[in-house]
Amino acid sequence: GDSVTQMEGPVTLSEEAFLTINCTYTATGYPSLFWYVQYPGEGLQLLLKATKADDKGSNKGFEATYRKETTSFHLEKGSVQVSDSAVYFCALSDVYNFNKFYFGSGTKLNVKP
Amino acid sequence: EAQVTQNPRYLITVTGKKLTVTCSQNMNHEYMSWYRQDPGLGLRQIYYSMNVEVTDKGDVPEGYKVSRKEKRNFPLILESPSPNQTSLYFCASSRGQGFIDEQFFGPGTRLTVL
Numbered sequence: 525g526d527s528v529t530q531m532e533g534p535v536t537l538s539e540e541a542f543l544t545i546n547c548t549y550t551a552t553g554y555p556s557l558f559w560y561v562q563y564p565g566e567g568l569q570l571l572l573k574a575t576k577a578d579d580k581g582s583n584k585g586f587e588a589t590y591r592k593e594t595t596s597f598h599l600e601k602g603s604v605q606v607s608d609s610a611v612y613f614c615a616l617s618d619v620y621n622f623n624k625f626y627f628g629s630g631t632k633l634n635v636k637p
Numbered sequence: 638e639a640q641v642t643q644n645p646r647y648l649i650t651v652t653g654k655k656l657t658v659t660c661s662q663n664m665n666h667e668y669m670s671w672y673r674q675d676p677g678l679g680l681r682q683i684y685y686s687m688n689v690e691v692t693d694k695g696d697v698p699e700g701y702k703v704s705r706k707e708k709r710n711f712p713l714i715l716e717s718p719s720p721n722q723t724s725l726y727f728c729a730s731s732r733g734q735g736f737i738d739e740q741f742f743g744p745g746t747r748l749t750v751l
Contacts, residue, residue, distance in 0.1 A: 528679075567641070567727055567742030568680070613679060623668065623687060624695060625740075627680040 526551045528614050530628035537604055537635050545599040545631045547588075547614035555616040557581075557590055557597040562611045562630070571599075571612070609635045639664045641743035643728050649749045650718060658713045658746050660728030668731045669711040670695070670740070671703065673724040680727065686711055718750040 531546040549555065556575045560568040572581030577592035586601045597614060611630045618624040641662045650656055662669065670685035672695075682695030686705040700722055702714040711730075715722060726746045731738040 530679075565744075567729075567744050568740075569742070570739040573739075615680075623670075623685050623693065625670070625680075625682050626696070627672075629677050629679040 526555070526616060526618055526624075526626045528616055528626050528628035530612075530614050530631050533611075533630070534632040534634055537633070539606055539635055539637050540603045541635075543599070543601040543604045543608075543633070545612055545614075545633070547597045547599065547628060549595050549597065549614075549616050549626075551595075551616055551619060551626075553619035554592060555619050556622075557588070558615040558617075559586070559588055559597070559599050560613045560615060560627075562613065564610070568613060604633070604635045606635045606637055609633055639741070641728055641730055641741050643726075643743040643746045645746060646744065647747050649751065651751050652719055653717050656715050656718060656748075658715075658726060658728075658748070660711045660713065660743060661709050662711075662728075662730040662741070663709065664730065664732070664741065665708065666730035666732050666741075667708070668733060668738075668740075669705065670729045671701070671711070671713050672727045672729065673697065673722075674727060674745075675724050683713070683726075718748075720750050722748065723750050724748060 527550045558573045559571040561571045572583040574581040574590040580589045614628040671683040672680040684703040686692045728743040729740040731740045
């Protein structure tokens with residue numbers, strides 16, 4: 525079945541450091557891929573998405589490229605801020621049932637001033 | 638303000654006592670879904686609904702029921718809660734099918750079953 529694997533956290537960085545959070549997936553075909561962010565005490569918010577291979581999603585300085593060869597969708601940001609501290613979830617929607625979603629376990633990011 | 642609301646936000650109950658967690662959205666969204674969030678497991682989909690009177694199972698539907706009698710409401714029902722249903726629950730909605738449109742999440746309901 526479908527699944528999403530994320531790197532273990534927490535990830536601790538200093539402000540202005542480069543961020544990479546790894547995400548790989550297992551699915552039949554080419555699912556749509558998402559990154560969601562969860563700030564403390566809140567629900568999830570969509571950060572970016574990509575719906576086909578080689579697409580690059582971007583938002584608020586974050587980027588992720590849909591790599592079908594490596595079945596990956598790694599999240600990157602060139603210079604993190606303290607306000608980026610949150611939990612980040614990688615997710616996919618099933619190819620054969622677009623209404624079904626699979627999330628990774630989440631990666632907590634701590635950014636220190 | 639466009640939002641998804643859930644009630645209650647916190648609930649402590651005992652094994653076997655039926656409970657309902659309500660979810661309501663004011664965006665006229667067709668699609669709604671319930672998830673549970675557990676440490677190390679991320680979010681897992683319980684049930685989803687494509688429109689009024691149309692619901693289907695997600696990945697972990699056992700022990701839960703849902704109904705969609707009105708477009709704006711999508712309650713989650715636990716007929717006989719057990720301790721393994723202790724979790725953080727999120728309701729979400731989107732305009733159309735989730736793979737195209739952004740899902741908007743509620744603030745969460747933290748449930749403890751003793």
